[in-house]
Amino acid sequence: MSELRLHDYHPSSASLMQEVLAGLAATPKVLPPKLFYDHRGAQLFERICELPEYYPTRTEIAILERHAEEIADLTGRGACLLELGSGAGVKVRLLLEHLRPKMYVPIDISRTQLRASAEAVAQDYDWLEVHPVCADYCRPLRLDFIPDDTHRLVFFPGSTLGNFEPAEARAFLENLRGLTGDEGALLISIDLKKDPKRIDDAYNDSAGVTAAFNLNILNRLQCDLDAEVDPDGFRHQAFYNRRAGRVEMHLISRRPQTIVVDGRTFHLDEGKTIHTENSYKYDVEEFQDLARRAGYRSPRVWTDSDALFSVHLLRPA
Ligand code: AVJ
Numbered sequence: 001m002s003e004l005r006l007h008d009y010h011p012s013s014a015s016l017m018q019e020v021l022a023g024l025a026a027t028p029k030v031l032p033p034k035l036f037y038d039h040r041g042a043q044l045f046e047r048i049c050e051l052p053e054y055y056p057t058r059t060e061i062a063i064l065e066r067h068a069e070e071i072a073d074l075t076g077r078g079a080c081l082l083e084l085g086s087g088a089g090v091k092v093r094l095l096l097e098h099l100r101p102k103m104y105v106p107i108d109i110s111r112t113q114l115r116a117s118a119e120a121v122a123q124d125y126d127w128l129e130v131h132p133v134c135a136d137y138c139r140p141l142r143l144d145f146i147p148d149d150t151h152r153l154v155f156f157p158g159s160t161l162g163n164f165e166p167a168e169a170r171a172f173l174e175n176l177r178g179l180t181g182d183e184g185a186l187l188i189s190i191d192l193k194k195d196p197k198r199i200d201d202a203y204n205d206s207a208g209v210t211a212a213f214n215l216n217i218l219n220r221l222q223c224d225l226d227a228e229v230d231p232d233g234f235r236h237q238a239f240y241n242r243r244a245g246r247v248e249m250h251l252i253s254r255r256p257q258t259i260v261v262d263g264r265t266f267h268l269d270e271g272k273t274i275h276t277e278n279s280y281k282y283d284v285e286e287f288q289d290l291a292r293r294a295g296y297r298s299p300r301v302w303t304d305s306d307a308l309f310s311v312h313l314l315r316p317a
Contacts, residue, residue: 004119009135009142010111017225017262024259024266024274031217033163033277034109034136038220042110044213046088051209053201056159056191059309064094067302067311072098074300074313075185080150082179083107083157084137089117091157096125102150105143107133138172141179152184159191159309162246162280166290169280173294177316186296186314192307193281196240203238203247203279211236214249217276221261228260237273240281249277284310292317 016035023030037045049057064071077100083092086106096104104121108114111134118132135141146152154176161169173186180186203210214236221227234251241248253268260266268274282290287310288298296314303310 004115004122004130004132006111006115006118007131007133007135007143007145008111009133010109011136011139013224020221020225020227020261021264024261024264028273028275029266029268030275034138035217035220036213036277037108037110037113038216038224039110039112041213041216041220042087042113044209044216047209048205048213049088049090051202051205051207053205054210055198055202055308059304059306060157060159060189060311061091061094063302063304063309063311064091068095068098070300071095071187071313072100075099075153075187076151078102078150079153079184080105080146081153081155082143082146083155085156085158085160086114086117086132087158088113089121092121092155093124095155096121096128099153101128101153103129103131103146105131105133105146107135107137107141109134109136143179152179152181154180154184154186156186156188159189159279161188162191162282163278164280165278166280170290170294173291173296173314177295180316182316184316186312188312188314190284190287190310190312191279191281192303192310193245193283194308196242198308199240199247199281200238203240203249208236210238210249214238214251214276218251221259225261228258230257233257234274244278245281247277247279247281248275249279250275287312 079101080103081101082105086108114132122130215231218229218231237250237252250273253272255270258265291314297317300313
């Protein structure tokens, strides 16, 4: 098998630097969750997916396994399958034999993991044309290698849409119609609202992997942006904000301290936080309403018997 060609549009460190400087200058301070996914962060997230407390991944996998054939019947075989946030490439493997896509386009910001998982898929599915794209899918994507005459299925797993504010989520879904095309479809996963304790536990695992994942964002600033920051000066915090319907992750400053990035000094008093992630949860009806307002109709939704998680098939209306 010849070496896969990686379509590399990884954001420049200059653009990441701009986002970090703007976030640290804001009140309260924020950092974008895409910063989590450097090589170590991607590995930590793979471990999170294995945790007993983190129900989303295993529940989603069970739903996809159970309904893969129906999903293929409804979306059509021989499509161009684009996956947003392909990560370790575990979930798509549940669908490939059923969907038999003509082409697979995994899109992810974590270059090393993307290259490895794309090569493994190309190795294991020798009938499949694989085009890995290293990019931030929140930005416009140039995918001119995809033939026009092929219908598209966009797969957005993991409930990562939850990282967007609901209004941003709607705008993002609207933009995704450019990727699906009018004849295409979107297969998207959404974590459901449930007992707050179950959600809290999923982001505060007893092994401390989520805490390490959260704190790793500071190591990233040190390694990729030469920041002067002491990760030990911060502690992990995650809680379910029931009123907002979202999990919030923060880094709490253990003492008065500074972070220096690109020659700029940012002060944090003891107890002050850096907001690193929101993970919105929806009811099925709430998400279907959001999808409708984004210009989609939803012929089908699958959930597990405990209604922990959902997978929606959307088509441009
Ligand atoms: C990959 C964004 C879906 O919000 O559940 C896991 C990331 N953050 N544990 C999520 C995450 C903390 C995950 N998403």
